[in-house]
Amino acid sequence: MNILDLTGKSAFVTGAGQGVGRQIALHLAAHGARVGVNDVDGARAGAVVGEIEAAGGKAEAHAGDVTDFAAMRTIGASFGGADILVNNAGNFGSDPSKLTGRPFWEQEPDEWRAWVDVNLYGVLNCSRVFLPAMVAKGSGSLINVISDAGRVGERNLEVYSGAKAGAAGFTRAIARSVGKANVRANCVAISSTRTPTTAMFLDNPDMAKKMLSQYVIRRFGEPSDVANMVLFLASDASTWITGQTYPVNGGFAFSS
Numbered sequence: 251m252n253i254l255d256l257t258g259k260s261a262f263v264t265g266a267g268q269g270v271g272r273q274i275a276l277h278l279a280a281h282g283a284r285v286g287v288n289d290v291d292g293a294r295a296g297a298v299v300g301e302i303e304a305a306g307g308k309a310e311a312h313a314g315d316v317t318d319f320a321a322m323r324t325i326g327a328s329f330g331g332a333d334i335l336v337n338n339a340g341n342f343g344s345d346p347s348k349l350t351g352r353p354f355w356e357q358e359p360d361e362w363r364a365w366v367d368v369n370l371y372g373v374l375n376c377s378r379v380f381l382p383a384m385v386a387k388g389s390g391s392l393i394n395v396i397s398d399a400g401r402v403g404e405r406n407l408e409v410y411s412g413a414k415a416g417a418a419g420f421t422r423a424i425a426r427s428v429g430k431a432n433v434r435a436n437c438v439a440i441s442s443t444r445t446p447t448t449a450m451f452l453d454n455p456d457m458a459k460k461m462l463s464q465y466v467i468r469r470f471g472e473p474s475d476v477a478n479m480v481l482f483l484a485s486d487a488s489t490w491i492t493g494q495t496y497p498v499n500g501g502f503a504f505s506s
């Protein structure tokens with residue numbers, strides 16, 4: 251028996267059109283789950299579904315913006331109940347290329363909305379859509395991808411850090427609320443992981459050298475590092491684990 255086998259389960263992964271979310275979708279599908287591949291960019295979601303199907307897996311593309319509750323509710327109804335929800339969609343702001351290290355006190359309030367909308371409201375919206383069926387069924391696993399920025403704080407990313415910490419606080423609270431129904435909720439807190447969005451930082455040799463000096467394991471993360479932890483939390487290998495935040499971070503910061 252393979253305790254990581256997800257055959258017969260369905261999983262919905264947000265922001266799965268590229269990067270970490272794409273790898274999570276591929277991984278869950280490779281372990282037998284039927285996967286709903288969500289992304290605000292429909293072409294990306296479709297491409298990932300193509301990859302899963304080419305590998306013999308089952309997947310459906312669900313283009314939609316996680317900040318739009320009505321749209322996600324419609325998508326949730328068409329996907330049907332999920333046994334596993336991975337709230338992965340997130341951003342470093344509306345335009346990561348503008349992340350030039352401006353301190354909080356020089357930012358304008360209208361710059362903050364993009365962080366809070368996706369990284370916190372996106373989690374609330376999709377959890378609200380998918381949790382009722384899990385509670386009714388008496389099983390389920392909710393996994394929220396947050397950031398070490400939300401655990402230990404990140405200079406010049408104060409609002410992003412706050413939104414991610416908000417998602418972690420929500421996860422702890424909802425774990426208490428749905429535990430009686432045998433539904434679990436956990437976070438995976440990641441540090442610098444190579445994706446199309448982070449390549450602009452991680453491929454800059456000067457920045458990379460400075461950043462890597464903070465990691466006990468001297469390499470950046472790969473999406474598969476995160477997908478392995480998500481698979482564990484999605485599977486029956488973790489049925490007594492809830493309300494926790496697991497860092498996947500090469501030792502960037504430890505947990506107490």
Ligand SMILES: NC(=O)c1ccc[n+]([C@@H]2O[C@H](COP(=O)([O-])OP(=O)(O)OC[C@H]3O[C@@H](n4cnc5c(N)ncnc54)[C@H](O)[C@@H]3O)[C@@H](O)[C@H]2O)c1
Pocket residue numbers: 264265266267268269270271288289290291294314315316317338339340341342368372395396397398440441442443444445446447448
């Ligand atoms: N990569 C890292 O170093 C890193 C570090 C810490 C935390 N994270 C978190 O991990 C998650 C994945 O990061 P990534 O680097 O793979 O991101 P990415 O930007 O490479 O990919 C994110 C995907 O989500 C989609 N998306 C964005 N907003 C959306 C929305 N409103 N609705 C639906 N889809 C949306 C994008 O179109 C994109 O395809 C995010 O939550 C991010 O905050 C990443």
